[in-house]
Amino acid sequence: MTDPEEQKCDISEASASEYPNCREKMKWMEEGWRTHECYALYGVNGTFCSFRIYLSEVEKYCPVLPWREVAKDDISVLPANEVQPVVDLRFFRIMSHKKRDLSNLFKLMFDNELNYKFIRNRITLLWSKWLSAYDELMIRVASPRPKLNIIIHMGFLTEEAGFKFGELSSTGGPLGELVQWSDLIAALYLLGHNLMISTEVKTLEKYALYISLYNWHGDKKEFFYEKEEKRNLKKIDYKFPCPLRGKQVINLLFTDIVGLRYLRGKMSDFFNKMKCTVRVLDSFGTHAEFNSQNYFIAHKNSLGGSGKNPWGNNQLDLQQFMTMFPHTDDNTFLGFAVEMHPVNEDITRDNITLVYGKEGYMWKDAKPLIERVRKFTNVHATVSDNLPDFDDLIINHGVLTGPELHALMRRAKIFLGLGFPFEGPAPLEAIASGLVFINPSFNPPKSRKTADFFKDKPTLRELTSQNPYAEHFIGKPHVLTIDIENSSQVEDAVREALHSKPTAYIPFEFTVLGMLQRVSILVSKQDFCHASRFPPLDALLTVEAASMQSCQDACRQRGLLCERSFFRVVNKPEFLNKTGLCVALKSTSSPYAPYECMRQENPDLHSCASVPNVPKIRRICPCRDFIFGQTALCSSCL
Structure with a gap:
């Protein structure tokens, strides 16, 4: 670049890694600035520097030029704890x-x-x-x-x-x-x-x-x-x-x-x-392979499922997707609050198994399971449909209100899953009422490649049970994960549940206070309009994954979580050439990058969840710690 005007407005390699879309946006502005008069109203006049100033001070895709004085009331430079004024719009009727x-x-x-x-x-x-x-x-x-x-x-x-x-x-x-x-x-x-x-x-x-x-x-x-x-x-x-x-x-x-x-x-x-x-x-999350339209089109034959992507191709930052459970480190865990009622631990519960399945189609092929459970307990249900095949086997209460359902839960001992629905809130509500949840396991796991339900979902997740969170984050004595088609496992699980006396329990992140804390932090600190400063960089811990291992699994092996926003930091020579053996760094657009000697060329493909299909690739992973019982937040995030 020889033009002095362009030289003083160019973006350095170091800044480009922090603002990965800057150069692409600068290229678009060469013609795109003429598509609407609003660009001119912001001072864009067709020059290279006017593009750079607009993209750094208005749209925030580029770093602010050091020789430019930024307006003092620019919200992008407000201190993190400064309260932004409320605009007096007519529909905003709520005052604090x-x-x-x-x-x-x-x-x-x-x-x-x-x-x-x-x-x-x-x-x-x-x-x-x-x-x-x-x-x-x-x-x-x-x-x-x-x-x-x-x-x-x-x-x-x-x-x-x-x-x-x-x-x-x-x-x-x-x-x-x-x-x-x-x-x-x-x-x-x-x-x-x-x-x-x-x-x-x-x-x-x-x-x-x-x-x-x-x-x-x-x-x-x-x-x-x-x-x-x-x-x-x-x-x-x-x-x-x-x-x-x-x-x-x-x-x-x-x-x-x-x-x-x-x-x-x-x-x-x-x-x-x-x-x-x-x-x-x-609810079920979005993986990088389905967020990028170009990548999906090029690789759809290897991604399984229907070959279609009706819920993907959205090209947002993956952390803008918010999930029901903390199952996908690439996304943000939003969650929900579990309804808890006072439970008297001294009361004697009835020998009741309450079945998790409120619609008739969920009971298909369930008769042998219900017959086995009836050897030990009465079986109750809350099904909206008639179930003639089960008339002699169950007591059906029909659709109950929330208070009625929780009153029934406080009488029962077991909450029995039928395998569907996947990842609903009810098992956590049952555990919070002191029941043991019998959680159906899946072998093979449910995924795009094995289950019609997931064939169009924009994720490669593999569910190992009806509620993987209950399986992996809660476990015994509150959760027994078994093959419900194996009669001996079913009978052993029912006996174990009847003899155990678990107290009412819910992880902090699913309490009302846990959700309120999480929402408060996420809406005030998570920012995709400017260069990210959340989580703070001092939370970064780097890990080299094993061969054929995702960053999510590599981090979790060490009691950590993969932090997608930190990929921009580890996508640099000091992390990619620690051995000094790389003759030169190369670049690729792949969800497996970065790894030794290989930079990630497309930041949209940064992925915690992707598992390399080449044994020699060992991914370089950005991890962080998390607060016990509040996985969405790191210890320095509060």
Whole structure:
């Protein structure tokens, strides 16, 4: 590069590893800056330096030039503990002093009454526990957290999705996702954040419109408030590719894969503007191989499953995907709160086995299992359907309310899994009520290659049981993982469960306080819009994996977790050429990189979970510690 102007605005190799998308974005700007007038409004004029200044001070893809003076009110340079001011948007009706009043929260749930029925009921039922947890958390918090403006869009509840989860929630339908969303909403509200909640696309589009209007007319409140109702909303173009001006109006946008697909397809410009703020609730997780469209297309024949990727190709940072359980180190563990009730350990329980399977299809081929269990206990069920084949074998209570179900759990001794549903919240609720969970094992493990349920899922995970978290993180005496088709294992497990007297137990990360602490830290510190400073770099511990071993397994062997955000740090010569034997470092776009002498060329493919298919590859892995009972957080993350 000979142009002096370009030389002073170029990005160094060291900075490029910290800001891996900078050069790609600089290349795009050469032509892309002409696609919308907003770039010129930010000072882009076609010169190399104007691209660099825009990408460092507005979109944050590049490091700030040392000779540039950054505006003092730029939120990207606020100290970590400084509270960001709240923008006075009309839909933000929640103020921190009202956060204990549920009526203010429920006013935000207005676009479909049926969709919110379960959510309102669950939040109300647990509200006293949330308040107690909040009071305890505030004693622990050393400094104030930012109060953020947050959109919550539950795409799976929309009419367009067609799942009818809201309608089915009271008739025995799937509840796992609704449990997680309910708990997330409760936590965010109680922490004082300002919420926009939607379960219909029309509501989401209206929010997007208001944000766009505020973006350009926020200083003219009479325009925003008075004239908005008179406008034909369909004729106003809310599409706008540049980030919001001045203070960030929306800090986070929580959605699910259904909502993400709608944003990418029907609201693409709004999505591109908000992309780094998006958090996606994704129960089973997303692996790097399915996040990158180019990689999936090139390797789909070796990835098993249907050969399709309907829930992938989203090209977000993998840590923007938030899971139900801490099963995928590449993603972020969000979790849920387990409903706990006081358990009198002195009471005598009845010889009751409660079966985990609330819909008729889950009982297919289960008759031999139920007959074996009936040799030892009465068998109870909460099935929404009639089960004529089991009329003489079980006592079916039908669909129960939450309090009714927990009352039944406190009478029983055993909670028996049938193998499906996978990774639901019910086993943890049973363990919290003092039951022993008999957890069906899977051999071979369930995955894209062995189970129709996973054939389209964007993950290579292999489930070794119906609830791997209960199997690996809890275990005996609360969890007995067995082959339920092996009669001797079943009978031995039932005997062991009946003779053991486990106390009610739940890991801290699944308590109300555990979730509230985790949500508080993640929403205030996790950042995908700027160069990451969370977790802090002093948490990094490097490990060399064994041959044919993933970084996730290599770290866990040592009692650590793989920390994906640290791959950018270990993707450097001092880590890749420790022996000094590399003649030169090479680069590759592979989920197995980095490893000795080989850099990762595509940061989207950084992967904790990927297992090399070549024996000579020994991956260089970034690990971190974690707080006992709170795996999402490192010891220096608080």
